[in-house]
Amino acid sequence: MKRHPVFAFLYDRLARAAEPWEGAFREGLCGPAAGIVLEVGAGTGANLRHYGLATRIVAAEPEPNMRRRARARLSEARVPVALVAAEAERLPFADRTFDTVVFSLTLCSVQDLRRAISEGERVLRPGGSVRFYEHVRSDRARIARWQDRMTRPWGFLAGGCHPNRDTPGALAAQGFGVRLRRFLPPAPGGSLMPYVIGEARLPSDERRARQ
Ligand SMILES: C[S@@+](CC[C@H](N)C(=O)[O-])C[C@H]1O[C@@H](n2cnc3c(N)ncnc32)[C@H](O)[C@@H]1O
Secondary structure (H helix, E strand, O other): OOOOHHHHHHHHHHHHHHHHHHHHHHHHHHOOOOEEEEEEOOOOOOOHHHOOOEEEEEEEOOOHHHHHHHHOOHHHOOOOEEEEOOEOOEOOOOOOOEEEEEEEOOOOOOOOHHHHHHHHHHHEEEEEEEEEEEEOOOOOHHHHHHHHHHHHHHHHHOOOOOOOOOHHHHHHHOOOEEEEEEEOOOOOOHHHOOEEEEEEEOHHHHHHHHO
């Protein structure tokens, strides 16, 4: 994958600066993530300190500069973490390995959204859940059009990020039942970049989880 040393440096700074408001969302995302957890695109490791119920974490991150920064934060985690060089579209894990798969501000950046979701599904054990925290396409047409226009320059500056993806729609299109909360982040330009936080399960797993 393309290397992004400057973005890795800036992203780490921005994620640390955002922690006062974003920490609560990261906690909401990771706190309930149970069992053996895979975080796809773990970046600089901003989530590691927020995992509470996990017994073990596999943090997959393909970009070496991001991985180096994540390695420096491994001691922040309360449970063992294995940091692995891997891409969302080609996860080097057997089927049904993980209890929880976490996507955190990652599905905006993967090259192939559909493939990343189906890989997440493949490595998820029956009854497991996908937990996500992502910025997404606006449901206001005017803002969504602006996001479309911004996609190229934004992607250039932000490590290949797409501001205009309908990620919940993509999860639903692949058969997941999706529960989510939408919000606008309290950050500059937040109204142009709506966020979602939620959980996705396969319908048969949803029934099993309720039993
Ligand atoms: C905006 S950062 C988010 C990092 C972290 N998950 C967080 O919540 O702070 C997006 C991350 O996705 C990673 N990424 C980009 N393309 C990817 C892919 N195809 N597979 C897995 N990760 C990818 C990037 O290297 C980067 O670390």
